[in-house]
Amino acid sequence: MFSHLKSLVSLLVIVVGITASSTSESLEYLTAKNLTSDYCYARSYAEVADVVKRCTHICIENFEVPAGVTLQLNLQKHSVLLIEGTISFGVAHWDGPLMYITGEFIQVIGGTNHLIHGRGEQYWDGNGGAAGVTKPERVMSINAKRGSFKNINIKNCPMFCVSIIGTDLTFSGFNIDNKDGFKGGLAKNTDAMGFVYSDNILIENSNIVNQDDCINIMASSNAVIRNVHCWGSHGLSFSSGLSNTDENNDIHNVTFKDCSIGGSLNGIHILTMPSGGRGKISQITYRNINIIDVTQRAIEFRQDYLRNGQPGNNIRIDDLTLDNIYGTVTGRSAVGVYINCGDGSCSNWNWRDVRITGAKNKDTCNFHPNGYSC
Ligand SMILES: *[C@@H]1O[C@H](CO)[C@@H](O)[C@H](O)[C@H]1NC(C)=O
Ligand SMILES: *[C@@H]1O[C@H](CO)[C@@H](O)[C@H](O)[C@H]1NC(C)=O
Numbered sequence: 001m002f003s004h005l006k007s008l009v010s011l012l013v014i015v016v017g018i019t020a021s022s023t024s025e026s027l028e029y030l031t032a033k034n035l036t037s038d039y040c041y042a043r044s045y046a047e048v049a050d051v052v053k054r055c056t057h058i059c060i061e062n063f064e065v066p067a068g069v070t071l072q073l074n075l076q077k078h079s080v081l082l083i084e085g086t087i088s089f090g091v092a093h094w095d096g097p098l099m100y101i102t103g104e105f106i107q108v109i110g111g112t113n114h115l116i117h118g119r120g121e122q123y124w125d126g127n128g129g130a131a132g133v134t135k136p137e138r139v140m141s142i143n144a145k146r147g148s149f150k151n152i153n154i155k156n157c158p159m160f161c162v163s164i165i166g167t168d169l170t171f172s173g174f175n176i177d178n179k180d181g182f183k184g185g186l187a188k189n190t191d192a193m194g195f196v197y198s199d200n201i202l203i204e205n206s207n208i209v210n211q212d213d214c215i216n217i218m219a220s221s222n223a224v225i226r227n228v229h230c231w232g233s234h235g236l237s238f239s240s241g242l243s244n245t246d247e248n249n250d251i252h253n254v255t256f257k258d259c260s261i262g263g264s265l266n267g268i269h270i271l272t273m274p275s276g277g278r279g280k281i282s283q284i285t286y287r288n289i290n291i292i293d294v295t296q297r298a299i300e301f302r303q304d305y306l307r308n309g310q311p312g313n314n315i316r317i318d319d320l321t322l323d324n325i326y327g328t329v330t331g332r333s334a335v336g337v338y339i340n341c342g343d344g345s346c347s348n349w350n351w352r353d354v355r356i357t358g359a360k361n362k363d364t365c366n367f368h369p370n371g372y373s374c
Contacts, residue, residue: 096136249279274312
């Protein structure tokens, strides 16, 4: 997760200009598909740049992107992009990203049997981003305004799968399958979907199997994550304090609801880093979350990230609601609830119907939420 921010920040050099507002109708796949006679097709990597420049209705279909280059999709305003067949990527030891999508009022729609194959199995070496071979950090980077991304299938991310910067974006029907990465415990830092410097984001109706954060949220506001089901991962997560610039640590008004997470290290968690700038995490809600067989901490809020046991109070966590959070932990060291707040930096936490069973160890809390007894 740590290098995630760094890589997202490097994305910011490309800024999509703000322009005003008409909303585009969102196409369903079949309707969009019926129009494909009018689409411009790119059936090889070589055709992409021209098609993207010339057309607003684009279909990319079934090709391999040469090793060491990014599939750049700087879409024109109001573009519709269909993805068909298998898009795969030659293997090279470089930083990526493998795909980069920008635009305003764009719609990106995956065809029924399409697949974006990151070839992670060719890179995984048990080291993630920290060591080992250099891996493309992201499969799909997005920097967009007012758009939707629908029914996208991604397999075997070398590291992060989808990294988002944007406003007014909807992501639905993502299917991220990194289960090959469990073999030999080789895949690491395969964060599935994350966003930063973003506003008004919806992620819904998605299934994710991976080995690091399932959803990771940083420096953003006004987001809903609903009906997302995660397996394997590290958690439904927030991270803050990674930036030295205070306002880049703020997270405001985010709700996770009707989600499940299982077979994971943690269930829901907020991590803040004491060595970073100041900031505030506020108006956060987790509602109707099923946590299944978590091996470390089902519910974890800690302000000592990368400084184990010594929390900082540089990031305030105010107004944290948990409602109907239920499930199990498993294994010898598993804990139901772990709270490690800095001095005075947690306030106004209201919990109800939090029921985690199976822990052999007691909850650990240095701050006590209303409605839950640790
Ligand atoms: C797509 O086209 C087929 C054949 O013309 C038609 O039967 C079907 O209703 C169309 N579907 C949509 C969603 O437009
Ligand atoms: C919180 O964010 C959601 C999603 O963007 C939005 O619908 C809602 O109005 C926001 N609530 C407040 C109080 O700002």
